[in-house]
Amino acid sequence: MNRLILFTFLVGSWGHTFAITAEQRGLQIIQQVDIRDTGFGDSESDLKMILHNRNGDESTRVLNMKTLEVKGDGDKSLSVFSNPRDIKGTAFLSFTHALEADEQWLYLPALKRVKRISSSNKSGPYLGSEFAFEDLTSFEVQKYHYKYLTDEIYKNIDCFVLELYPQYKHSGYTRQVVWIDKERYIPLKIDYYDRKNALLKTLEYNSYQQYLDQYWRADKMLMTNHITGKNTLLLWENYKFRNNFTDRTFDRNSLKRSR
Amino acid sequence: MKLRDKLKLRVVSLLGLLMMSAYLYxxxxxxxxxxxxxxxxxxxxxxxxxxxxxxxxxxxxxxxxxxxxxxxxxxxxxxxxxxxxxxxxxxxxxxxxxxxxxxxxxxxxxxxxxxxxxxxxxxxxxxxxxxxxxxxxxxxxxxxxxxxxxxxxxxxxxxKSNLDVESANITKSFLSDLELTGKISIEDLGFIHNKLDSRQHNNYISGAIEPEIYYQWDNGKQSFTFVPFFRYSQHDSRRTHFDIRELTWLLAEDDWELRVGFRKVFWGVAEGLHLVDIINQTDLVENNDTEDKLGQPMINLALIRKWGTVDLFILPGFRDRTFAGVEGRLRTFPEVDISNAIYQKHGIEKHLGFAIRWSHAIGAWDIGVSHFYGMGREPTFKLNNSSNQPIKLIPFYQLINQTGIDIQLTYEEWILKHEAIIRSGQGKTFYASTSGVEYTLFDLFSSGLDLGGIVEYMYDTRGINNVSAPFQDDILVALRFGFNDIQSTEILAGVLFDRTNNTKFYNIEASRRLGDSFTIDVEMRLFSGAPATDPAYSFREDDHFRVELGYHF
Missing domain, CATH: 2.60.40.3500 (Immunoglobulin-like)
Known part of the structure; x- marks a missing residue:
């Protein structure tokens, strides 16, 4: 038995020295995506979420989102809602971590209460939209395993196609298929496969703009649910970078006075 | 690869390049x-x-x-x-x-x-x-x-025309500096059983307005907030009341924040009973769940350090608790005579309170330790002793010291919470606590529904014979449904029962959004099994429902 293990190990490492595996290739591509988005410092933008149901009924949420890049760990973010009016002033503070559980606090303005909430809610809908909590938290390389699938032209852009397998608990997905622009190393499309490995949703990134001569941000993101026929459009406006945000901008005291 | 295919590929990539440049252009x-x-x-x-x-x-x-x-x-x-x-x-x-x-x-x-x-x-x-x-x-x-x-x-x-746009922008520019938002609501409070007192009613309609004026400057470091509140009630003149919920100037610096004016402050982690929360007086006439508070004048300096936040409070101006009037339901028998309230101290000792709180988040733990010195917000009651007048309950406010601690541990789907206080100044020094657990099943069966279960236990050393301590050996069991739909539908259903004398209090609260600007809130509360010795005995006929339609602007 021991010999067998040794044998497999030897053969395995033999293989490695000759060719890079699809998993390694996938990881390399993602690392490149991550490196190119490193160093933006902080950003602030206004987000409009437009929810459509099958009948075309529309409902809008408006929020302001601040993000602080944390070196060697997940980002910090603060979201403050201004619409619908009844949740105006509600604020959501999140510290993402690569390996440990995220830390999240909610501020309820009517009660003036800051409440630590469980970050186990990954697959649940964010504000009734087609986006799940896990779709909107900051991307960390360690959160997934990767596999390179193929090259493909998507919307006339040469892309890598990768598969992502979530490694964190409570994910609603078995896998995600991502189209990454070979030149800019940015995602153009993601297909989400549910726990039964059936195609659930597709996210399309549109109207990318470059900031600080380096960082690409999509102005429009459209998430379509193939099962329910509903979709949610995200419109990002007024992107501002390097606002001199600090940890202090993202503490529970600022949560209480955020607007 | 055949030559034709190669050519085809060329054309395709050339087209792609052209599209790219068109995109860039x-x-x-x-x-x-x-x-x-x-x-x-x-x-x-x-x-x-x-x-x-x-x-x-x-x-x-x-x-x-x-x-x-x-x-x-x-x-x-x-x-x-x-x-x-x-x-x-x-x-x-x-x-x-x-x-x-x-x-x-x-x-x-x-x-x-x-x-x-x-x-x-x-x-x-x-x-x-x-x-x-x-x-x-x-x-x-x-x-x-x-x-x-x-x-x-x-x-x-x-x-459409430039003029239109310009005038629209002038308005927008003004509004972006000065924000006016708020809520207007109408409420129907209906009682299932007949009134106990002929002066009471079985149905009450009322309306409330709570605008908020907010202005910020100095890059958001300074702000001003004004939130007046007014409720007009069809019956019960005590419930028709005005309050300044907030009138605050805020200055936020890197390692401190100063707030001066009327404000509301919340401390604590529990759902059923807020023991530690003591800064504001309860606006009991608004809702008997004690969640509504009166604006408290204060100077609050928050010192923000690596090892936590220290909040210092000077609280000038004591405010009396509000109670339903003779026409109102959900009141005690005999009624509370708020106009003859007695205070243990007068002048500056009545009106000046102090508080300090340290709070911090360490890993999965959120911790707060606080101390309050001043007039207790919670009165005890005395019977009026003049023989030629009907018997009434006279609120008696005493100078107290209260030390509190609140701890929450958040671990995956579990939340453990504990609040405890030691209060002296109202007779014998006593200890009270509430501890609980909350477990949530998120996104149940991939439906988006969050189902949470809450169990909290309440304890008070004052014991069963003290009417001021209704939650001396009580358990709250509740279920919370969060549907996470477009209308943000939520339901909280629970029962609070007294282990000693079997009093039960059922509570169902539901809320959802209607369209973009309206909300509807429904509450149903039932009281059951209170013996004559329990303070809840006064509410034995007060099972009720409350429907509130709110417009948010």
């Missing part, structure tokens, strides 16, 4: 920065930095005196702020889109200036530097700078 010109200078005599200079060369046009208009600069196919990209102006000739700048993607900037100048465009220069080398020179035919006179003048950006409005 379609990128609008970005206005990266702007510089405004009127420090030179009789001369205004405005310079722009653009990402690419673009067509533009500048003109002077009068009534009001303004300079209009149009850029075709452009967007604002840089971080623009209102320029410093020596003579302050400039009153405001408005910036907005006209048509689909043309950008217009309008500079409003002081009235009485005679402006002439001298020249417009494009830097020949790169065509992305623009220079506008405007001459003045009149000596400018300085006037006071107005803080509210700011560069406003509106990227969404498409113009």
């Amino acid at each position: 379609a990128q609008p010109t970005q206005l990266l920065s702007m510089n405004y200078d009127d420090t030179k005599n009789k001369q205004i200079q405005i310079s722009y930095l653009l990402s690419t060369s673009t067509q533009f046009n500048a003109s002077i208009e009068t009534h009001p005196n303004r300079l209009v600069v149009d850029f075709s196919d452009s967007v604002l990209a840089g971080n623009f702020s209102f320029p410093f102006s020596d003579y302050l000739l400039l009153e405001k700048i408005h910036c907005f889109l006209i048509g689909k993607n043309d950008l217009r900037m309008v500079f409003y100048f002081q009235p009485g200036l005679d402006l002439v465009i001298q020249n417009v220069k494009k830097d020949i080398s790169d065509e992305i530097h623009l220079l506008l020179n405007i001459s003045l035919n009149q000596e400018p006179s300085g006037f006071k700078q107005d803080d509210s003048v700011k560069l406003s950006r509106d990227s969404n409005s498409t113009a």
Whole structure:
């Protein structure tokens, strides 16, 4: 038995020295995506979420989102809602971590209460939209395993196609298929496969703009649910970078006075 | 690969390249920065930095005196702020889109200036530097700078006529500085059983308004908030009441925050009973769940350190608890006589309270330790002893010391919480605590539904014979449904039962949004099995439902 293990190990490492595996290739591509988005410092933008149901009924949420890049760990973010009016002033503070559980606090303005909430809610809908909590938290390389699938032209852009397998608990997905622009190393499309490995949703990134001569941000993101026929459009406006945000901008005291 | 296929590939990639360049070409010109200078005599200079060369046009208009600069196919990209102006000739700048993607900037100048465009220069080398020179035919006179003048950006409005857009932007610019929001609601409070007292009623309609005026300046470091509240109730004059919920000036610095004025402060982690929360007086006439509070005048300094936040409070001005009047339901028998309340201390000792709290988050733990010294917010009751008057309960407020601790541990789907207080000054020193657990099943069966279970236990050393301690050995069991739908539908259903005397209190609360601006809240509360010795005995006929329709603006 021991010999067998040794044998497999030897053969395995033999293989490695000759060719890079699809998993390694996938990881390399993602690392490149991550490196190119490193160093933006902080950003602030206004987000409009437009929810459509099958009948075309529309409902809008408006929020302001601040993000602080944390070196060697997940980002910090603060979201403050201004619409619908009844949740105006509600604020959501999140510290993402690569390996440990995220830390999240909610501020309820009517009660003036800051409440630590469980970050186990990954697959649940964010504000009734087609986006799940896990779709909107900051991307960390360690959160997934990767596999390179193929090259493909998507919307006339040469892309890598990768598969992502979530490694964190409570994910609603078995896998995600991502189209990454070979030149800019940015995602153009993601297909989400549910726990039964059936195609659930597709996210399309549109109207990318470059900031600080380096960082690409999509102005429009459209998430379509193939099962329910509903979709949610995200419109990002007024992107501002390097606002001199600090940890202090993202503490529970600022949560209480955020607007 | 055959030659034909190779050729095909070439054509495809060429097409792709063409599409790419078309895409790049379609990128609008970005206005990266702007510089405004009127420090030179009789001369205004405005310079722009653009990402690419673009067509533009500048003109002077009068009534009001303004300079209009149009850029075709452009967007604002840089971080623009209102320029410093020596003579302050400039009153405001408005910036907005006209048509689909043309950008217009309008500079409003002081009235009485005679402006002439001298020249417009494009830097020949790169065509992305623009220079506008405007001459003045009149000596400018300085006037006071107005803080509210700011560069406003509106990227969404498409113009029917320029005038429309401009007036819309003036309103928007004003509103972005001064926010007026709030809630108007109507409520029906209906009782299932007949009244106990002939002066009471079985149904109460009331309406409330709670606007909020908010203004911020100094880059958001300073702000002012004003929230008045008024409820008019069909019956029960005590419930028709006005309060200043908030009237606060805030100054936030790097390691401290100062708040002065009327405010509400919440401390604690539990759901059923808020023991630690003591800064504000309860507005009990609003709702008997004790969640509504009266605005408390205070000076609050928060010191923000690596090892936590220390909040210091000076609380001038004691406020009496509100109670339902004789016409109201959910009141005690005999009624509470608030106008003859007794205070253990008077003058400054009655009106001046102090508090300190340290709070911090360490890993999965959220911890708070607090101390309060001042008039207790929770009165005890005495019977009036004048023989020729009907018997009434007289609220008695005493000077207390209360030390509290609140701890929450958040671990995956579990939340463990504990609140405890030690209070002295109201008879014998006592200890009270509430501890609980909350477990949530998120996204149940991939339906989006969150189902949470809450169990909390309440304990009080004052024991069963003390009417001021109704939660001396009680358990709360509740279920929380969060549907996470577009209307944010939520239901909380629970029962609070007294282990000693079997009193039960059932509570169901549901809320959802209607359209974009309306909300509906429904509550049903049932009291059951209270013996005559329990304070809840007064509410034995007060099973009720409450429906509130709110409009949020």
